[in-house]
Amino acid sequence: MTAIETTDSKTAKFIARRNRLIDAAATLINQHGLKGMTFANVAELVDMNQNSLAYYFKRKEMLAHAAYMETLGRIADKVAEAATRPDPRARLNHYLHLVFAAQRGMRTGEERPMTVLTGMSSLPEPYRAEATELYQSVLRGMRDWFGPATKPEDLAVNTARAHVVLEGVLWLPVWLRFYAIEDFDRVERRMFEVWERGVAPATSALVHMSFARATPPEPRQEVDIDAFLRAATRLINRDGYRGASVDRIAAELRVTKGSFYHHLEGKDDLVLA
Template sequence: MDTAPTHIAPASAPPSDRFQKKRARILEAAATEINAHGLKGLTFVGVAEAVGLNTTSVTYYFKRKEMLAAETLEQAIIRYGAIARAAAEAPTPEARLRRFFALFFDLFTRIRLKQAQPLTKLSDLRALDEPMRSKLTEDYTAIIMDLSKILTPDARGAERALAVARAHVLMDCIHWVGAWLPQYSAPDFARVEARMFDLMAYGFAPEGARWAPKPYAIDDSAAEEGEISRETYLRAATQLINERGYRGSSVERIAAKLNVSKGSFYHHLSGKDDLVLECFDRSYSRVSRAQRIALGSGGSAWDQITSSTASLLDVQFDAEFPLLRITALQALPADLRNTVVRRSNRMAQRFAGMMIDGMAEGSIRHIDPLIASQCLISSLNAAVDFLPWANARESREEAIRMYGSVLAYGILNAPPEGK
């Protein structure tokens, strides 16, 4: 049995209000730095300048930059979790989803008006070193699992798997809001909230729409096994950026993934940024190809959207050469990031045009096509993180049907039946 110590050190005094306020200002400045420059772009110098301190003073609060980065991301995850728990207090799934959006858009409004601390982007969390990377990933995954139970209580079996997919798509759509919400003024946020709720709750499928996509191949190039070429670098870099983010994917890591030297890398490529843009160009071209094939295939807009969606989800769940996560590129240098966002918007606009055609002909429910297309792009990108989930389904077709149904039919509607 343990014995009591003969001497107990006096408890340290709780941090003063002044200490806590300065610490909060440092975390706010770090969030702004991460949102602007990515995790690896966070510096003590930049944070110190933002809060009017010297770097030595910042280290009094956070001994290492990695500790500051981890806590900044942890604070964001805590805020996400708080909103999910608050939404759970509503009496029904519909009321919970409404409250979920109301709380997030209230936060987005207060951030825009500089009445609340910026919400740190989690897209670069992959660039964290272990063990914090795994810990925070687990914390965020726990929010997804809790949200799935909040929105679809008492689900079992396949219904539980669908509930997890719904929560995953919903959260990724919320993350991606930061990329397109700046196009709107704060007074318009209430309308955006209402339209986004309507889409996520009830989907873009009209009543009675049948899920019967006709997927097609969208890739026409392949890397020969054992051959090191631009194509193999492209594939390795895409996989690594999806896993570790832009800042976490160094030339050394890309070369190591292929078991080659840095010299081999520079023999094929001029630099990392050129490779990253080429990776995105390839992804952009593949999405565009899927859209063009769909537009040229005839049929209704519903057929075109679901077939192109199924084709792209097939690529994501194959995992051999997935699309590059657009959200992983939010840490790009500003000039490169703007290029990526512009091209991403073009992909979204093409989907929006297909939705407008569908509303005109009656094959798409009346929704906001601009918001719906951005959410569709987000869900397609997020699918790459759901590979283990997809592999656990009875078939690839079943995984595509379940995942694709989230936006098509909505969170509150019954999913489409399998063939």
């Protein structure tokens, strides 16, 4: 064996073992969240001692970052491939086909797992910034599917469409587990029908979504607990736990803070619910 062949063999072995660790981290993050993924349980899952694991990733945060970046990179590849199709409808259709093919492969073990991205904002810096930048790049690539935006309102509409599609796909694994593989083709067709009529209709003119500022309605004081739950969910998804303050939740519902505390003892109770 030549020196070059030996080096290539070692490199391939290193990459394979590193990928095993990333896949184990993805599996554990998906099952237990970012906090539940530890060096100890990753090492146990791949039958490796923790000292050997540290050879590939010196800290848990580095491994988690690699898992998120791996998933985002695979999403970016699908977005780029879909962009080669001739129009928004075809791009959405092809992207969804790629997504379901990947889900089918993960279900059968033929494709590597992908990491659920909901905990990405909990990464420390600089890892969070790097992952966030890649996520934003994916979003911009998807936004470009819908054509040029010469005016700010067009850009806002295309950005909204991209958010709808990307968020829909990111949440797909949560509910797709209730379906058998044999149902995937039917679910894919139905999901595309929803997108086609909502964000990329078959007609030449894409659906119009107005972002004009309406006159604010009068404040309301009577809301039920479900309204608080919905408002908190929207804000947490958009701005994270810290961004979903009592003031912002109350403002979202156009109620006073007194109304909030009339229904709830505090923010943590609402987040837990």
